Amino acid sequence: MTSHAMRDAWYPVGLLSGLSEGGKDSLLLGENITVFGSATGAPSVECSGRTLPVVRRFGHLWTSLGTPDKDLFTIPEADHPERVRVDVGVVRVKCSPLRAVENFLDIAHFPFVHTDILGAESHPEVSEYKVEIRDEVDEVWATKVEFFQPQAARSAGGGITTEYMYRVPAPTCAVLYKTCPPRPGAWDVIALFVQPLTEDLCDVWPWMALFDDESALTDLIHFQQLIFLQDRSILENQIPKRLPLDPAKETPTRADLTSVAYRRWLKRHNFTYGAQLVAG
């Protein structure tokens, strides 16, 4: 059964630029939904005869099966007029939606999964950084994450040490901010919006808002798809399939700090669709 807490959250269900007026069938938390585009700019989502609430934001259509108690989060940095906002397009992954988010938060996999792009096997170490659950906004944040990267972005000329911040504003969404090679001092924004189809199947909608005057849009899309498809190979082979959450203990077995905080936050809110409750 779907836990109530997750029914009340917002989820991406399509690219605003790719909706069809005739409707497209999909799934949300195991329930059948139909996503309708609209020539007059008012797309809608239906679920067994019910019209669901919708929000249009970040180039995507968002909906909820329940009654969200707050608006969909915002990414104020992404509104900057000089940024290029990039719809990367959907990729279906046979994995738990929570696993997809957790992998996105974990920097330690870069040298091994994104070898010679986001990480180098010769520089696997992640130095200490700060992780907190910010109660006032109810989000997980990791800051001061530093990492050596051979090709940090499409626009990077060579190896640099990149600084990252990670943010989890919704149970199946994560946003990262990283040093922007052409503009020292500014941050690139890369987000992973995950639509939970079932507990072990999801549609992932990566999205970006970048300062990049040089690269063509298609290059930016391909760069991000390359990275995400490398993750997909790993995600589909994770065992156990669902994200293990220990109902009693605070610390999961894996040591990544952001992952610990994410799991703790999920447990606190009873966000357990795609999780497996295990003691041990």
Added chain:
Amino acid sequence: MILYDYILSPSCYKVRLLASLLGAPLDLRPVDFHPGREHKAAELLALNPAGSIPILVDGDLVLTESAAILAYLAAQKGGYWLAGDAPAAIARHQQWLDFSHRLTQALGGARLVEMLHFEGDLAALQTRGVAALRELEAALFVQRLGGQSYLIRDTPSIADIACFPYVALAPDGSIPLDPYPSIRIWMRAIRALPGFIEMPGIHRRHDLAPDPFAEVPS
């Protein structure tokens, strides 16, 4: 030579892979295949009315079939990757190049439906994909018994390169490769070729499991 390319396209990867194995430089022109469907827009349809990629442009020559592009690259580098002169070898080579289109349609089709939301009858594509894999497995098994590592002989040809990518990516279309040991050994041999390059989902060769009796360096 300009290759109209998409990073996630196994058909484009065939060309990138052979070019790398041959040491032939390519100018890549990225095509927004997903989500932009640029291959179906006017500029590319003018080059290739079939609305597919890869497309290779070399001066006046425009090639829109991956098998033809592989043949063109191989012929420019002395023909080592081509079939040679023996009639049977020429024919078997051509047979596998044609067979590679079945892989594209069935395994590639299943992958596009499963991974990128394309339209298609998944179950029918998977059925045809499995039939093609069984045929390939049987042929590679016979080759191996005869001491040959590749599809037409003991050295690789463009037929191997034409068949390899969609086979390796079959799991993306939810078709597991575990039941095909000869295919797995063949893929391992291809991944070991000098100049081999990866694409997402096709990894470089990992080492065998570490020797449990090896001395641990202190």
